[in-house]
Amino acid sequence: MDPRVIVVTSGKGGVGKTTTTSNISVALARAGHKVVAVDADIGLRNLDVMMGLENRVVYNFIDVLEGTCRLNQALVRDKRVDNLFLLPAAQTRTKESVNSGQMEELCDMLRKEFDFIILDSPAGIEGGFRNAAVGADEALVITTPEVPAVRDADRIIGLLESMGKAPIRLVINRLKSRLVREGEMLDVRDVLDILAIDLIGIVPEDESVVKSANRGEPLTFSDSAPAAQAFQRIASRLVGEDVPFPVLSDENGRGILAGIRKLFGMKG
Amino acid sequence: MSDPLEYKDAPELTGEISLKGTGYGIRMVFPETGTEEMLLSELERLCSEAPVLSGNLGIVMDFQGRRVSRDFILSLLSRFIWPRKMRVLSWTGYDAETLEDLRTMGAATGEPVPEKTGRREKQTAGALVLAKSLRSGQRVEHEGDVVVVGHVNDGAEVFASGSICVWGRLKGVAHAGLDGHEEHTVIAGAFEAKQVRIGGKVSSALGSSMEWWGKPVIITLENNSLVVRELKL
Numbered sequence: 087m088d089p090r091v092i093v094v095t096s097g098k099g100g101v102g103k104t105t106t107t108s109n110i111s112v113a114l115a116r117a118g119h120k121v122v123a124v125d126a127d128i129g130l131r132n133l134d135v136m137m138g139l140e141n142r143v144v145y146n147f148i149d150v151l152e153g154t155c156r157l158n159q160a161l162v163r164d165k166r167v168d169n170l171f172l173l174p175a176a177q178t179r180t181k182e183s184v185n186s187g188q189m190e191e192l193c194d195m196l197r198k199e200f201d202f203i204i205l206d207s208p209a210g211i212e213g214g215f216r217n218a219a220v221g222a223d224e225a226l227v228i229t230t231p232e233v234p235a236v237r238d239a240d241r242i243i244g245l246l247e248s249m250g251k252a253p254i255r256l257v258i259n260r261l262k263s264r265l266v267r268e269g270e271m272l273d274v275r276d277v278l279d280i281l282a283i284d285l286i287g288i289v290p291e292d293e294s295v296v297k298s299a300n301r302g303e304p305l306t307f308s309d310s311a312p313a314a315q316a317f318q319r320i321a322s323r324l325v326g327e328d329v330p331f332p333v334l335s336d337e338n339g340r341g342i343l344a345g346i347r348k349l350f351g352m353k354g
Numbered sequence: 355m356s357d358p359l360e361y362k363d364a365p366e367l368t369g370e371i372s373l374k375g376t377g378y379g380i381r382m383v384f385p386e387t388g389t390e391e392m393l394l395s396e397l398e399r400l401c402s403e404a405p406v407l408s409g410n411l412g413i414v415m416d417f418q419g420r421r422v423s424r425d426f427i428l429s430l431l432s433r434f435i436w437p438r439k440m441r442v443l444s445w446t447g448y449d450a451e452t453l454e455d456l457r458t459m460g461a462a463t464g465e466p467v468p469e470k471t472g473r474r475e476k477q478t479a480g481a482l483v484l485a486k487s488l489r490s491g492q493r494v495e496h497e498g499d500v501v502v503v504g505h506v507n508d509g510a511e512v513f514a515s516g517s518i519c520v521w522g523r524l525k526g527v528a529h530a531g532l533d534g535h536e537e538h539t540v541i542a543g544a545f546e547a548k549q550v551r552i553g554g555k556v557s558s559a560l561g562s563s564m565e566w567w568g569k570p571v572i573i574t575l576e577n578n579s580l581v582v583r584e585l586k587l
Contacts, residue, residue, distance in 0.1 A: 098399050233508075237490050237507075237508050239489070239511065240491075240507050241489065241490040241491040243489060243494055244490065248386070248488075250387055280507060280508075
């Protein structure tokens, strides 16, 4: 299997890029693939904290690019999961410290060692995002079902399309069934209607995400939380498994996602 | 005799530069996909195979919706146009940022002005027909009418000297009639925009409470007011 380089991005900040990156990286590694999660948010790094590896960070990928250290000195191996590595960003530098040529070079180095290279992009549409995306082939766009987030996601999808990234797939994060039922939150169909890209996952709002972020333990270490199961399904779909979208129904037993399932030709 | 109408699936963007013969010479149409390095190599190949490009024929560089980098423009000048003495009549496209760069350097943009030949020539370009949706942040400018066979998403903008017709949902900004003539219109398959403009008039008191919201509409400028009529076919 050829190595796959995937950028996780969104446009808007705070919608769950880092949470998605850490959780699907863990899920893919537990499925037996050799995975590196790359924190491409120079100056505002978070992936190390989310993954609970910040105390073991010595070097970062700018050190690798500047020749200060070798790649394997910068890679932090996660002792809890086989085949899972983190390549941290520099906290004391800024996004001007690398150019797109160097990021492509970094991705080429990583392709030689890993099955999956997952790049956690910073928010925004400027140099930080472009550097995170330039070396990637595919993209995962994260959005929440809210008008400002969806508009920013649309912008970022336009940029990814013009950069030639494919496939570009969508994760709808922090869906609150009650608010959708009450018509206060965009439903999945509204979001897909606007963004018009393939959906790869829907992650429900789940308090466990906050707890896991503070503890540095990605959710996909344990199987039970609803969000954990959603991230697990995304990882499975990424490797080509046909995983159905679960039925999320309201108290009257009506499927909230029935319309979506019809869209995908599945029985509602 | 086979039927002249061929059915084809939507063409894949092949990423090739195409050359079209026109009244003034050649139109060099650049694809919207493909990296700039690939395009420059492609152009090398074309120039070696088509010596007509170095002759006296005028050439119009058409970038379509591609956002062309400044480096690319410089490469075109230094690697092809100057060494081969190509005669470029104008640089066109509908990506607003690219047009801005070209205008700042004083390049002729838009359709070439035809030399007086005694025949009546069209002074403006025809309609720009876009067979795709426009995403947030994409901005189209055109001298003439614009037809979008798709949606114009929130955050996208269409500016036309003529009329604008959006087959799908219009959620972004449409500004028609930039040439100052009042007869231009904005047509939408489903109107959901917070603002619409014709000529110098801007209407921004729009919202989902209006009875024609989300419906097909035709918007015109009459007696200095923007008038919306639901399109009932």
